[in-house]
Amino acid sequence: MKAKSPDSIFTPARCQHRTAAGRQCRSLASDPSSGFCPHHAAYLDDDHTDFLAALTQKACRFQNAQGINHSLGALYTLAAQGRISPRRASVLAYISSLLLRSLTAIDNDLYPKAGRPGFSPNGEPIVQDDVDAIDDAGQSEDPAKSQKPN
Numbered sequence: 301m302k303a304k305s306p307d308s309i310f311t312p313a314r315c316q317h318r319t320a321a322g323r324q325c326r327s328l329a330s331d332p333s334s335g336f337c338p339h340h341a342a343y344l345d346d347d348h349t350d351f352l353a354a355l356t357q358k359a360c361r362f363q364n365a366q367g368i369n370h371s372l373g374a375l376y377t378l379a380a381q382g383r384i385s386p387r388r389a390s391v392l393a394y395i396s397s398l399l400l401r402s403l404t405a406i407d408n409d410l411y412p413k414a415g416r417p418g419f420s421p422n423g424e425p426i427v428q429d430d431v432d433a434i435d436d437a438g439q440s441e442d443p444a445k446s447q448k449p450n
């Protein structure tokens with residue numbers, strides 16, 4: 301009679317995939333960096349487009365905190381289901397963290413108009429005389445038309 305090994309014991313040499321019931325895959329991990337057997341490693345890398353759709357569907361182009369929160373929630377779901385590699389999930393979570401922090405940085409930007417049409421690289425409005433001089437040379441557009449209203 302064969303002794304049954306307890307499923308609660310986690311074995312790092314075995315594939316890291318877990319079933320919905322929490323049982324660890326019995327195959328050996330083929331690649332130490334991914335921690336998955338060839339079967340589950342192939343399953344992880346199969347469908348990039350599905351991940352893209354799931355992670356960006358409600359992300360609001362990552363332009364607000366709520367959109368990033370939705371994307372992180374979708375990432376959590378994929379990771380909890382074992383459908384995305386821990387390495388890829390970590391990279392995406394880190395990028396999400398940077399995106400979230402950059403939103404705050406944008407709000408606190410001292411020179412938000414720097415480099416925009418009608419503004420110098422330092423964020424100072426270009427004096428109308430300077431614009432006229434450029435217009436006389438025929439090389440510039442009207443800054444009033446290209447300037448975004450705030």
Ligand SMILES: [Zn+2]
Binds near residue numbers: 315327338339
């Ligand atoms: Zn496996």
